[in-house]
Amino acid sequence: MTTQDRPLLSIIIPAYNEQERLPTSLDQLVEFTARQDYGIEVIVVNNNSSDKTSEIAADYASRYDCIQALDEPRQGKGAAVNTGIMAGKGDYLFVCDADFSMPVEEISKFMPPALNGYDIAIASRELPDSRRIDEPAYRHLMGRVFNFIVRVLAIPEIQDTQCGFKVFSREVAKKVFPMQTIDGWAFDVEILFIAQRLGYSIVEVPITWHYMPQSRISPLRDSINMLLEVIRVRLNGWRGQYG
Numbered sequence: 001m002t003t004q005d006r007p008l009l010s011i012i013i014p015a016y017n018e019q020e021r022l023p024t025s026l027d028q029l030v031e032f033t034a035r036q037d038y039g040i041e042v043i044v045v046n047n048n049s050s051d052k053t054s055e056i057a058a059d060y061a062s063r064y065d066c067i068q069a070l071d072e073p074r075q076g077k078g079a080a081v082n083t084g085i086m087a088g089k090g091d092y093l094f095v096c097d098a099d100f101s102m103p104v105e106e107i108s109k110f111m112p113p114a115l116n117g118y119d120i121a122i123a124s125r126e127l128p129d130s131r132r133i134d135e136p137a138y139r140h141l142m143g144r145v146f147n148f149i150v151r152v153l154a155i156p157e158i159q160d161t162q163c164g165f166k167v168f169s170r171e172v173a174k175k176v177f178p179m180q181t182i183d184g185w186a187f188d189v190e191i192l193f194i195a196q197r198l199g200y201s202i203v204e205v206p207i208t209w210h211y212m213p214q215s216r217i218s219p220l221r222d223s224i225n226m227l228l229e230v231i232r233v234r235l236n237g238w239r240g241q242y243g
Contacts, residue, residue: 007090008040009091009111010043011107015045016048017050019051019052021212032107041090044098045071045080047079054071074183077187085173092111092167095167101209101212118169119195119200120202121167121202122166124160124205124207130208142223153233154192154233155193157202162185177191179194180194190236
C-alpha cells in the first residue's frame, strides 16, 4: 500500500453497549469528515455489546464509505482499541471514546498544521488551558488519586493518562501495540509505558472535556482492577517484558 492509497487519519472508536450515544457521535464524525480536506476513516470496534451497538455500527458502515465496523470478541476496552489500531490505515491513528466527551472539532488540535512531528499526542484535562465541564468532585478526585499512583509506579511525567483521546503516528502505533498485554481499562498506562521505554516522545494537548453521566466505569470495581493492572505494568517492566 502506498501513502496515496491510505487516509491521513484513522479514528478508532471502541464501543461497548453504546446504542444510545453512538449514532450522535457518528453523525458528528460524518459531518466533521466531510469538512476536512484530507482523508479520514472511522473504525468502530464493537466489544461484545449486548445491545444494538453492532447493528448500528454496521448500518452506518453500509451508508458511509468512511466508516467500517469491526467486532472484537476479547472483553475489554484495551482489546477493542488494539484491534482498531492494527486495522487502521492512516498516517495518524486516533483513539476516541464513543461518547465524544471531547468536542469533535478539537480533533483538529492534534493534526497538522496545529501539531506536527509528534510520536504520541494525548488529550489532557489537567493542563492550564484544559476545561472540565459538569464533572462531579468525587470523579475528579478518583482520577487524581489514580494518576498519582500511575506517576509513582509507571509514568512520572504525564498528568492525565486516562483521558480517552490519544493519537499515534503510524510508525509508533504499529511498533507499540503488538507489545500490549492488558485488555482492560489500564491499557493506556501500558501503551504509554512501552512507548517511553522505546524512546518515543509524548505530548499532552489541552482539551475541553464534558463529563458524561452514563460512564461505563464502575468506580469501585474498575478502580481496583486498574490499580492491579498498573502494578502488572510495573512488574512487566522490571522483568524486561517490553524489551
